[in-house]
Amino acid sequence: MGGENREAFLKFENVKKSYDQKNLVVKDFTLDVKEGEFLTLLGPSGSGKSTVLMMLAGFEGVTSGDISILGTSITKTAPYKRNIGVVFQNYALFPHMTISENLGYPLSVRKMPKEQIKERVAKYLKLIEMEEFGGRYPGQLSGGQKQRVALSRALIFEPTMILMDEPLGALDKKLREQMQYEITRLHKKLGFTVVYVTHDQTEALSMSDRIAVFNDGVVQQCDAPAVLYERPSNAFVADFIGENNFIPGKVGRIENGIADVKPSDGGSIKAQAADGIGENDNCIVSIRPEKLFIQPTEHAYDNELTAVFESRYYVGDFIRYQFKLPDGTEINIKVLNDLAAPDFDEGQEGTLVWQEKDCFAYPV
Numbered sequence: 001m002g003g004e005n006r007e008a009f010l011k012f013e014n015v016k017k018s019y020d021q022k023n024l025v026v027k028d029f030t031l032d033v034k035e036g037e038f039l040t041l042l043g044p045s046g047s048g049k050s051t052v053l054m055m056l057a058g059f060e061g062v063t064s065g066d067i068s069i070l071g072t073s074i075t076k077t078a079p080y081k082r083n084i085g086v087v088f089q090n091y092a093l094f095p096h097m098t099i100s101e102n103l104g105y106p107l108s109v110r111k112m113p114k115e116q117i118k119e120r121v122a123k124y125l126k127l128i129e130m131e132e133f134g135g136r137y138p139g140q141l142s143g144g145q146k147q148r149v150a151l152s153r154a155l156i157f158e159p160t161m162i163l164m165d166e167p168l169g170a171l172d173k174k175l176r177e178q179m180q181y182e183i184t185r186l187h188k189k190l191g192f193t194v195v196y197v198t199h200d201q202t203e204a205l206s207m208s209d210r211i212a213v214f215n216d217g218v219v220q221q222c223d224a225p226a227v228l229y230e231r232p233s234n235a236f237v238a239d240f241i242g243e244n245n246f247i248p249g250k251v252g253r254i255e256n257g258i259a260d261v262k263p264s265d266g267g268s269i270k271a272q273a274a275d276g277i278g279e280n281d282n283c284i285v286s287i288r289p290e291k292l293f294i295q296p297t298e299h300a301y302d303n304e305l306t307a308v309f310e311s312r313y314y315v316g317d318f319i320r321y322q323f324k325l326p327d328g329t330e331i332n333i334k335v336l337n338d339l340a341a342p343d344f345d346e347g348q349e350g351t352l353v354w355q356e357k358d359c360f361a362y363p364v
Contacts, residue, residue: 008032009193010056010161015065017051017217025051027217029065038187038194040204043214044240052214053163053197057086069160085154087164091146093138099149100125100134106157124152127186144175148182155186161193168203180207201241205229213237234274235362238286245292245331247285247305251361254279259361261285263305265326270302270356277363284364289334291358294321294342294350301353307331309344323350 010033017026026048033039041049054060056067058079067075074082093102100121107117125131128148138146147167154162164183168176184207187194198204204211205225212222213236221233232238235246249269252260259273261283271285293301307323310330319341321333331352335341344350 009035009037009070010195011066011068011071012052012056013066013068015052015055015067016063017048017055017060018063021063024063025217026055029219031212031219031222033193033195035193036191038184038196038207038209040196040198040208040211041214042198042201042204042211042240044199047214048217049197049199049212049214050165053165053195056195057084057163058082083157083160085157085159085162087147087150087154087162087167089166089169091138091150093146093150093153095138098135098137099130099141102138102149103153103156106153110157120156124156127189128152128182142175143171144179147171147179151183151186155190155192159192161195164194164196166198167196168198168200176203183207205241213240215240232286232360234276235284235286235364238360238362243289243332244286245289245329247287247325247329247331248327248364249283249285249361251277251279251281251283258356259283261361263325263327267305269305269359269361271359271361272356274360274362277361282364283361285359285361287354287359289320289332290318292331292333292352292354294333294335295353297353302356303359304351304353306349307352309346309348309350311346312344323352 012029012031015026015029016024018024029052041052043049051060055062058077062075066073094105097105103121103124104117107120121134125134128151130145130148133141133145141149168179171179180203196207208225210222210224211228213220213228215236221228221237228237228241232241238244247263247269249261249263252262254273257273259271259277261269261271263269269285277283305325307325310322310324313320316337318334318337321335323331323333325331333352
């Protein structure tokens, strides 16, 4: 996937953005992106991710800091001179132009010869498997077809990178999953660099090489999807990426990176100590629902807590159990749907077990 040269393909250095010269929407954003990488900016609404994308596209100015491509600053470069393709949620196709004309438009404004435009349009219609749709108009296409055309139009002039701002937000679940596959397929086939914005964590996890998790204008963690999910660096990331249970407690000893946490209702939990946590600190222990098990089990586990069963939900491929600790903390558990999934009566006690490697103690 390229990016072996020392100079980063795309570089954000101490980028800040303020609309009122007082409050920063983006606070000191620094990140290197490799050529051919699929980077996703993920976070809740208002966290600053779309603002970063708009500054990269040139639709928003940079308050301070610098954005560069292959060592050359683009912060003062006009949007149309940045050679960047942009795909929006609303497709932005011209309704009065055919699909072929829509695809050819970026090439015609770049003064490409008509014969070459015709060849390139045919190539990209084939790439998105829509060879027979060239003569149709956007109003005659489904949402998924429009999004494929919009993606193809952003790629057709062979830009240095593609920016996508919530491109699948308007599609239903099945179409969205199909388009996730389509974008990933084209990315692998053509090797273009992607900066992708979404608030959908599943979309981010399934498509990206790396994910930068934003909150309140600050990147909380930037890592590969598996690292973000398995080793979140703080409680916000743990809560935002996937599901988590949070058990309040107080840190006792910390030895070899393992914290001995005392929950409020007694007992002891061994958990990996997150950065910034110290002995005697108040904390929360995070543990994912699929990492918890209900005794009896075949294996020995580092941690166990007694909890009271509340409810059981059939979800298809798994069964969700809800338990409650003595202090009122709700605990969710996901168990694979098989014949061994246990039954409980409401109010019955159960023993929940898990490994120390699968839980983290975060400062609060």
